[in-house]
Amino acid sequence: MxxxxxxxxxxxxxxxxxxxxxxxxxxxxxxxxxxxxxxxxxxxxxxxxxxxxxxxxxxxxxxxxxxxxxxxxxxxxxxxxxxxxxxxxxxxxxxxxxxxxxxxxxxxxxxxxxxxxxxxxxxxxxxxxxxQDALQPLYDSRALERIAEHTGAIRRALEALAHNRQTAADLDLLRQALRDGQITLATGERAVAL
Known part of the structure; x- marks a missing residue:
């Protein structure tokens, strides 16, 4: 049952x-x-x-x-x-x-x-x-889709942060991107450096 x-x-x-x-x-x-x-x-x-x-x-x-x-x-x-x-x-x-x-x-x-x-x-x-190992590709593909969608926005937010012009939305995006591991993949840099 x-x-x-x-x-x-x-x-x-x-x-x-x-x-x-x-x-x-x-x-x-x-x-x-x-x-x-x-x-x-x-x-x-x-x-x-x-x-x-x-x-x-x-x-x-x-x-x-x-x-x-x-x-x-x-x-x-x-x-x-x-x-x-x-x-x-x-x-x-x-x-x-x-x-x-x-x-x-x-x-x-x-x-x-x-x-x-x-x-x-x-x-x-x-x-x-x-x-469940079989679910990992599902998670990876979702993460890659999000990275593709957000790469430009992540780079712009990092640039704004570097020039001290970030907004609250930029910081929220960067926090989420850091949690999701997107910063490393989007920028090629180590997330730890951020």
């Missing part, structure tokens, strides 16, 4: 990613989908097992296939899979409350508990995704 859950969630997340991608990426993804999908399912299985062990009341309360494959949750899981950000656990908890039928999720008395459970689930899933 759980295997069907993980397969359905993987199908929903990868289907969402394919809809959001370019034709070239859809073709590339279709050719190499199986190992990536299996790696995602493995990571999901491990994270869900830890979640079920620590929060059995939530897994018994519909934290299940219809919830995890819903159109509101799938983009959050896709964001985590592609390392485009960490979904907000409180948002996931509110979605869960709405899934349970609460008309005003912000007034649900168990929202705090659900937020803690959601935070743990997202943390475990993120850690398990990072352990």
């Amino acid at each position: 759980l295997e069907a859950l993980f397969a359905a969630v993987a199908e929903a997340v990868f289907g969402y990613l394919l809809q959001e991608s370019s034709l070239a990426e859809r073709t590339r993804t279709a050719l190499g989908l199986d190992p990536t999908r299996r790696a995602f399912q493995t990571a999901l299985a491990r994270a869900y097992t830890a979640f079920a062990r620590n929060y059995p009341e939530w897994t018994a309360s519909l934290f299940d296939q219809p919830f995890l494959t819903s159109p509101t949750v799938v983009p959050l899981l896709a964001t985590l899979l592609t390392r485009r950000g960490q979904p907000d656990p409180a948002h996931l908890a509110r979605l869960f409350a709405a899934h349970l039928g609460h008309s005003d999720p912000d007034r649900w008395e168990r929202l705090g508990d659900a937020t803690c459970a959601a935070a743990d689930f997202l943390t475990w899933l993120e850690a398990e995704l990072a352990r």
